[in-house]
Amino acid sequence: MLRLLTPRFTLSSFQESDWPFFLELRQNNAVMRYMAGIASEEDIRRVFGQRLLENNAFVIRLHVDETPLGDVGLRISKVNPAEADVGYSILPPAQGQGIASEALKAVCEYAFYQANVEALNAWVLAANAGSVRVLEKARFSRVQTLEKSFLLNDKYYDDWAFRLTKEDFARADG
Template sequence: METLFTPRFTLTPLAEHDWPFFLQLRQDDEIMRYMAEVAPEAAIRVLFDQRLQPWVPGAPQPLDFIIRAHGSDTPLGNIGLRHGDEGPAVAEVGYTVAVAAQGRGIAGEALQALCEFAFRQTGIRTLKAVIVAENGASARVLEKNGFQRVAVLKANYTLNGHTYDDWVYQLSREA
């Protein structure tokens, strides 16, 4: 899989040496508050190992990248996509940024590069994102990248004993 570049960041495919960072992100209550309950390390390792598998466009296997500033080994976040039940022309995007790196436009810049890659190099025609409605920062990242909210799923997601609405966003490739 290729490496992606933005004006400020390098997005490299997830690799075994990224395990400590991946674990750190998924054990951080601040980051996970809109994603999922913090899982035990063994369960996080299973998720990581699944994401290390080679990506094949159209297959359910996710494609993950680690985001770093150009010339730095320090990971700042991760971003990726995966196909769901809607076929190979549709993929869902997701991203996380380390708490210390948030608020600097990292997710937005990385998302732009991922969208360009998906539309240019794969058969993907539509990208989607599903976020917890309370996640205003993620909504702003999506909207700045041209995603439009296309649905509200009422009381769709239960996390840490609370039920939330989900917002569904979509961006389609220009014909």
């Protein structure tokens, strides 16, 4: 099991015992509000099964408590392994406490210095101000706007693409 440590959190690979948490997270309207519609339990189970197989998807927990607070993941491109997408979600009671920012920094460090990734991409709806702040704080740059391109719950949203290179991360972290 892969584990990443931050000053406050342990990020650990998904285990079968994380299923109740993952289901809760993916059925939470506040979490899914800017991600996707609430899927069936069967479809959520299928996504969870993929998380179990990936070494780059993590549950976020406080060092002193085993209670899951969120998840963060890295999906390395099969076509171009020097590129990866990142994503994260945090349970509503834990939002606004810097959890996503701290976890994302750890995943960036892992991606750039252990997984040999050269660039990270993230997609976020323009309306998701909290997630935009997390990416900007992590020094991701907005590189593209897809106007009214993402349909969610019968409404079209602008979709923003963000990018962070290893070089920019090293410069900001140095």
